[in-house]
Amino acid sequence: HKNGLQVAIDGPASAGKSTVAKLVAKQFNYIYCDTGAMYRAVTLKTIRSGISLDNEKEISAIVRNSKITFAPDENGQKVFIDGDEITQDIRSENVTNSVSAVAAIADVRKQLSAQQQEIAKDGGIVMDGRDIGTAVLPRAEVKIFLIASVEERAKRRYKENIQKGINTPLEELQLEIEARDYKDSHRKISPLTKADDATEIDTTALSIEKVVSEIAKVINLKLNLN
Numbered sequence: 001h002k003n004g005l006q007v008a009i010d011g012p013a014s015a016g017k018s019t020v021a022k023l024v025a026k027q028f029n030y031i032y033c034d035t036g037a038m039y040r041a042v043t044l045k046t047i048r049s050g051i052s053l054d055n056e057k058e059i060s061a062i063v064r065n066s067k068i069t070f071a072p073d074e075n076g077q078k079v080f081i082d083g084d085e086i087t088q089d090i091r092s093e094n095v096t097n098s099v100s101a102v103a104a105i106a107d108v109r110k111q112l113s114a115q116q117q118e119i120a121k122d123g124g125i126v127m128d129g130r131d132i133g134t135a136v137l138p139r140a141e142v143k144i145f146l147i148a149s150v151e152e153r154a155k156r157r158y159k160e161n162i163q164k165g166i167n168t169p170l171e172e173l174q175l176e177i178e179a180r181d182y183k184d185s186h187r188k189i190s191p192l193t194k195a196d197d198a199t200e201i202d203t204t205a206l207s208i209e210k211v212v213s214e215i216a217k218v219i220n221l222k223l224n225l226n
């Protein structure tokens, strides 16, 4: 692609996707795009509008009539819907526990995938999500599938929460992660699954730096081939 490779990073909740995707993007001077933030933005607006999570028609209309935008920030990126900043608001427990229902709606996926393809069309991008390597960018030059044990992933979320002053018990976080992974892996349209040609990295015992350097190796291999 004109601006470089398309790098797709998929995997279950809290496997480290966004953390490493941001660092990889920085290293290669690529754009970073957090597709989960787009599903979260739609979910937040749905909740704020008082629309029920099973009202597919109204939720599709929300996607059609909203503009989700990103702006670079020292910690990654800020997220906006219709010009209002929602970077923090989309990380709330309420949004986290509702987002998989919204993400299962066919028309929501269709519209957001099209926006993601437009953002990625010139390459030079690291995009993270659940279906990037399988559905959004099936021809991405680099596909990474990050996994980690559910215990480790719950611990990571727990630590993150403590820093934000949130005290949800570890067991509860683990159940929440399992429930979301189940929904994301069992929906009809583009469920969470590893692409056949993706490189799987188990991050359970790996530092962030190590995961970034493993992904950088895969990218450099591709770049040297071209």
Ligand code: CDP
Pocket: 012, 013, 014, 015, 018, 035, 036, 037, 039, 040, 099, 100, 101, 103, 128, 129, 130, 131, 132, 180, 184
């Ligand atoms: O960061 P975290 O693992 O909590 O999740 P996220 O990447 O912010 O994604 C939130 C939710 O959006 C996921 O649990 C999926 O339901 C949905 N999602 C999706 O369906 N497809 C994507 N490409 C990205 C996210």
Ligand code: CDP
Pocket: 011, 012, 013, 014, 015, 016, 017, 018, 019, 020, 156, 157, 160, 203, 206, 207, 208, 211
């Ligand atoms: O985007 P995703 O939900 O996959 O995960 P994340 O939000 O990037 O990472 C969840 C947490 O795990 C963050 O606090 C990271 O700092 C941490 N993490 C880690 O401890 N070790 C890694 N190898 C990767 C991430």
